[in-house]
Amino acid sequence: MTVRAVYALTGDIRAARDRAEALAVEQSHEFPPELAPAKAAPSRAHVVSVEERGPGLALATVDFPSDLSGNELTQVLVMVFGNCALLPGVRLVDLDVSPELAAAVGGGPALGVDGVRRVLEVPKRPILATALKPVGLPSEDLAALGRAFAEGGIDLIKDDQGLGDQRWAPYAERVPRIAEAVAAGNAASGNAARYLPCFDAPPEHVEERLRIALEAGAGGLLVVPGVGGLPLVRWLARNTPDDFVLLAHPALLGGLAVSPTAGIAPDVLYGLLLRLAGADAAIFPSYGGRFSFSPEECRAIAEGCARPFAGLAPSLPAPGGGMRPDRVPELVDFYGRDVVLLIGGELHREGDPRGTSERFRALVDPLA
Amino acid sequence: MTVRAVYALTGDIRAARDRAEALAVEQSHEFPPELAPAKAAPSRAHVVSVEERGPGLALATVDFPSDLSGNELTQVLVMVFGNCALLPGVRLVDLDVSPELAAAVGGGPALGVDGVRRVLEVPKRPILATALKPVGLPSEDLAALGRAFAEGGIDLIKDDQGLGDQRWAPYAERVPRIAEAVAAGNAASGNAARYLPCFDAPPEHVEERLRIALEAGAGGLLVVPGVGGLPLVRWLARNTPDDFVLLAHPALLGGLAVSPTAGIAPDVLYGLLLRLAGADAAIFPSYGGRFSFSPEECRAIAEGCARPFAGLAPSLPAPGGGMRPDRVPELVDFYGRDVVLLIGGELHREGDPRGTSERFRALVDPLA
Known part of the structure; x- marks a missing residue:
């Protein structure tokens, strides 16, 4: 049961070995090594290797x-x-974590790729997702959108991360209303769409809002670990029904992956760490949208969701942030079929969310 | 009741106005403005002004x-x-938040500078803090250190942020043991030191570990909002006794303040946002230590803790990260008296934590 982490050191790496040793101390004892009592030795991290990878990188x-x-x-x-x-x-x-430790700290995604496919009844094709928005609409309008998206064939219909408990559509009113509308859309169309309310409850409301979502028949949650903490994702993964989909939103948290020389590499953050916390799928800002990741970074994120890690189930990458239906062929070519294609505002074009959803869905149905 | 935020836009600012407008949309509707229903207009953020401040900054x-x-x-x-x-x-x-909204979202520090001074019985001089470490020591050794620091005149004796619930010193064993030792040190010396256990409990252990800390007579908590979430700080501020000190540790969270062109400015993060969440004091990596903030950034953090904001009590800046007693005069000159001087490993020099604490204390007593 060991944890292994790899850190990229940039800048002046002439003293890379010393920096690595200092880092191992910082992340464990945080104590001058020459003063550390011998009995504390078992809690100390150790440098395994330092490899120079160029003039400014180790x-x-x-x-x-x-x-x-x-x-x-x-x-x-x-x-x-x-x-x-x-x-x-x-x-x-x-990052590498032993399967024993990963199981002890939470066990990762309860569903993962296979489980999400099973509950959505989508065995092979890319999974489609969209967001209910903008915030400010009343619950009935958001519910009508939810129904249209369900009828149009979207699989995961999530609240926008900006939907909290505002007066325009209070959580306790909105969630049952939308869940009912999505269920009605499913009944009318034969689809198996799931509604994921935005879950950014403060600690004192966590249990109450989860109960509301469960009683309403929500199919999962949009969690915001940058606000509520990664441990809350894990708690939800362990305290929700077996078929509950946890989709992670990158608000705030994503700030840790923006700098190329600090923070956390995008594949480790959106892939490994969110899997360890228990997210079934991770939204991230795709290349070619409103944000800035390169195609290489996005490919790495998808690999971080899929590659063997700590014996945990793989999760689904959910590229978003300004995607458009006309990019579906390119996105599928790039990410493969095990992907959640998240398209928000663009499905509202033409004032016909059901129609645009059907056309979005028609683009992936040949891949079923 | 309005919230006003100021964003620095760097890079290509020829289109600064357009970027600002896009940002206001991103942070509220996240929806194409031309498609937004009129009834959602009240939930939309708006650009107040865009000021160019140079060739690459607006x-x-x-x-x-x-x-x-x-x-x-x-x-x-x-x-x-x-x-x-x-x-x-x-x-x-x-960032500016109306006092009404700040009160509604939590009300900020329950103690603030004046309250912390009152409960510590330190009316004017800088407040002294240290950390119990390294992780790996048994509870009795950490307790002995706690007693020595209390006798030596340290005001806030906190667990290292690396002390969780490890086998070497399990939380339920360690916290009562150390609290008792610090109380004994106070009784022997006449000091009023407080012990702050590290509180990074996963959601399912929050209430139990808080109960243990309260029953043990801990004087507050070291909270790690980067792990547990800022809302947990707020919850603790509202659900603990009036004299409970909440000291925030920057682990993880501080990653949002490292890049000079992204994330959150250090004074907003360590000052305003942590005050809004309810932290009485905020640890940050001081200039001249193991980390990288400039003196200007550190001065801004101290100002962010102190300046009028949303009608909230000011908090205490707690510069740390490789401080030494011999720097006390310089640090006091720089930060002023309303500061928590956090010195960790250096107090363990010479194998006499009580003696080094007394000498540390003697440096600030003339300022009482």
């Missing part, structure tokens, strides 16, 4: 004793990326 | 309708910095 591999995690996701996060977050020129670029 | 001021927050900290965070976090070249550099 990769430092650090091993952590798994007992340092206390078998809790919270300490895993502190351990691999706590103070490290404060260091420019240090980026977490890879 | 400041965009955006007003948000306060109803967009739903009176919850979670949505305030999504609103002012949700998708914005994903954008390089956009940085949140200032």
Whole structure:
């Protein structure tokens, strides 16, 4: 049961070995090594290797004793990326966790790719998702949109992350209304769409809002771990029905993956860490939209969702952020079929959300 | 009740006005403006001004309708910095929140500077803090350190953020043991030190671990909002005794403030946002230590803790990250008296934590 992390050190790497040693101390003892009591030795992280990869880049591999995690996701996060977050020129670029520890800290996605496909009854083709918005609409309008998207063949119909508990569509009113409308859309069309309410409840409302979502028959949740914390995702994965889909939204959290020389590499954040926390699918800003990831970074994210990691189920990459239906062939070619194609505002063109959804769906049906 | 945010736009600002307009949409409707229904207009954010500040910098001021927050900290965070976090070249550099909304979302620090001084019985001088570490020591060793620091005159004795619920010193064993030792140190010395356990409990353990801390007589908590979420700080501020000190640790969260052209400016993050969440004091990596903030950034953080904001109590800046007692005069000169001077590993020099604490304390006693 060990945790291994790889950090990219940029900038002055003449002293890369020293920087790596300091990093291993920072992330475990955070204590002058010459003063550390011998009995604390088992809790110390150690540098496994330091490889120079060019004039301004070195990769430092650090091993952590798994007992340092206390078998809790919270300490895993502190351990691999706590103070490290404060260091420019240090980026977490890879992570490995033993299957035993991953199981102990939460067990990863309850559904993963296969489970999501099973509950959505979508065995092979790309999964389609959209967002109910804009915030400010009353519940009945959002519900009507939900029904139209369900009838049009969208699989995952999520609240926008900006839908909280505002007066225009309060959570306790909106969630049952939309869930009912999506169910009606399914009944009318034979589709199996799921409604995922936005879940950014403050701690005192977590249980109540989860109960509302469950009683309404929601099919999962849009979670915002940057706001509520990654451990809340894990808690939800462990405290919701077996068929509940957890889709993670990158608000705030994504800020840790923006700098190319600090923070967390996008594939580690959106892929490995969100899988470890229990997300079944991870929304991220795709290349070619309103945001800035390169195609290479996006491909890495998709690989981070899919590649063997800690014995956990793979998750689904959900590229979004300004996607359009006309890009579907390109996106499928790029990401493959195990993908959630998230298209928001563009489905509202022409004032016919059902019609645009049907055309979106027709683009992926040949891949079923 | 309005929220106003200022964003620094860097890079190509020839189209700064367009970028600002797109940002206001991104952070509220996230919907093509030409398609937005008229009835959703009240939930839309608006650009107040765009000021060019040089060839590569513009400041965009955006007003948000306060109803967009739903009176919850979670949505305030999504609103002012949700998708914005994903954008390089956009940085949140200032924030104003109406006192009514700030009160509705939590009310800020329960103690603030004056309250912390009152409960610590330290009316004027800088407050001293240290950390119990390294992780890996058994509870009795950490307790002995706690007693020595209390006897030596340290005011806030916190667990290291790496102390979770590991086998070497399980939370339920460690917290009562250390609290008792600090109380004994106070009794022997006449000091009024407080012990702050590290609180990074996963959701299912939040109430139980808080109960343990309260029953043990802990004087507050070291919270890690980057792990547990800023809303948990707010929840703790509202669900703990009036004299409970909440000290925030920057693990993970601080990664949002590292890039000079993205994320959140350090004074907004460590000052304003942590105050809004309810932290009485905020640890940050000081200039001149192991991390990288400039003196200007550190001064801004101290100002962010102190300046009028949303009618909230000021908080205490807690510079740390490789401080040394011999820098006390310089640090006090720089930060002023309303500061928590956090010195960790250096107090362990010479194998005499009580003696080094006494000497640390003697440096600030003349300022009482």
